[in-house]
Amino acid sequence: MIYTKYGKTDMTLSAIGFGGMRFLEPYDSDQCHEMVQYAYSQGINYFDTAPGYCGDQSEIIFGRAFKEMLKIRDEKPFYVATKSGADNPSDLRRNLENSLERMGLDYIDVYQEWCITSMPQYEQRKANGILKELTKFKEEGLIKHVCISSHLPGDGIREVLNDYPFEGVLLGYCAMNFQYRDAGIDAAAKNQQGVVCMNPLAGGLIPEHPELFEFLKKPTDKSVVESALHFLIDDPRINVALLGFSKNKHVDQAIAAMDSYKPLPSGYKDSLRSNLKENFNSICTGCAYCKDCPQDIPIPALMGAYNQFHITKDPMNMLNTLRYHYGISKEKAIEFVDSCIACKKCEKECTQILPIVNRLQEIKKEISKLD
Template identity: 25%
Template structure:
């Protein structure tokens, strides 16, 4: 495992971080729950292989993720060596004292006395100040740090690059978690800016929430690239940016952990390899038309549309040239009553999507594109 210093936090962290949003699930009585035994085994395998940075969130895994991570770490003999990041989401910060209540509840769930890093979750420059005016969460965070409940303050981010740089300039943050991958390079300059200002930079979505789990056509034909699989390509690309410290991966199986650790062990891609990918992706803009990361914040849909799965099938069809696979997958959604045609444009999903996707419009396109297989 490769390690680096996480900006001015001073923490020595693995370049691969464990994202806890995609823990293995099990269905019980028609509902999805974290498979605690499997999830614990996955987390422990990552720790065995040297991963020492874990990213958690209060809404992850049907709000069970923090409990499972806390239990897994309590069983780990070198728990004190693991850097844990947690977040207070803007959806739970609506009144004075909300951040403090969230923090204390999360510490209880994770069986901890403090967090190494505590983040304002999913903020932009404008809503960050709007939320503070309503809740006083900046002062609450500062008090939590003074009391030793939080070591370092960070933010996770889905806004424009200019807004990210303005947040960096606020001067209170030690870390930023943002999106970056070989499809979405919008934050490239902002990442450099944050790192130069001393912030730790953690990347979410290096594999694009699964959208880059298959190498796009064009890229896979490039003879200059020598990688074992799509995940390796995606992770090594992200780590090639000199401002990036950690690439997060939501790992739901031991195989995925071992595959990603092996990728990091090979080191970042070379400058020539990065240039090749950038050129190929500039020619292939189909994937950018539908930038769904599979976060599932849009779910559940009141009309039972499986929105992320529909969009996954669209990208398999358009981008990867896997038409038969996409049509067969969509046919299964139709058979189970979860297809795009069920959308009535109620708009409930629109306010929940961090990517600001025009979901009803994209679902109409998906229904037209994939109807042939159903």
């Protein structure tokens, strides 16, 4: 396992983190908490959850595992991240108290201001006193580090990270869409803020369609999953790739991918860029050249979600990507589509020459049918 120091903090985190969003059978608590303990025994020391993941089961599962893990925490440290999207101090405090109780902890290591989806929303939370309350939590010893979790594009994340001395950021980032959020990771590195990446396997697209991602592989790689993880480990700006596990053998596979890591050949990232451009003709590569829409429609996010539909033909994958990767609800996505004035500025700027206006309409049509 590889470990790196998280920003300016004294935490040294494992390159693979345990993401608590994807327990397959969260009500089979025995199997789940034993898997958390297994990951810990294998060297994973970063555990990320949230109230509302798997109902409230995720924090409860981690709580059961932590009960055992706390007995040896002094010799074998581990770190816990959870979140709150409350927009006022009293809800924020209630959320924190509930998380502490569910997990049986005295404090949270990384407390994330959750799901920042726009600057006005961030400014509003700030005006409501959220950041002051988070500082108070720190003074009271209830949390150790104030961080953010965001689905904003890279330049939006940069703006938030430059606005306040957050100690780290959780963001979606992988070998397929890295261009979309690179500016955010650059800002974090410049400010010495820690970086944890969620969705390192493009929401399952990479393992489910290895033929499409063959170009990620280096001659010695056994699988595209290994290659996608190496891509993140190799980046000195990134501390942790968060993975959800459903079986102990998935933990073993992730750790094996760590163990096989060797520095990437020079020019690898450039070759990814050109492969994404050349081999993914009908796929949005997240380059964000189209981002300045006169109607403020987040086109790279909508086209990124459309990729899921394009590849899997399942509109639910597209809706889930909108919701969980980009923080855009079904209603908000439809509102965006309806606000398009078909000026086609985006299509003229698109490096992939995608039919963006038609795809927006398809998004609306497909997700309108879903709950």
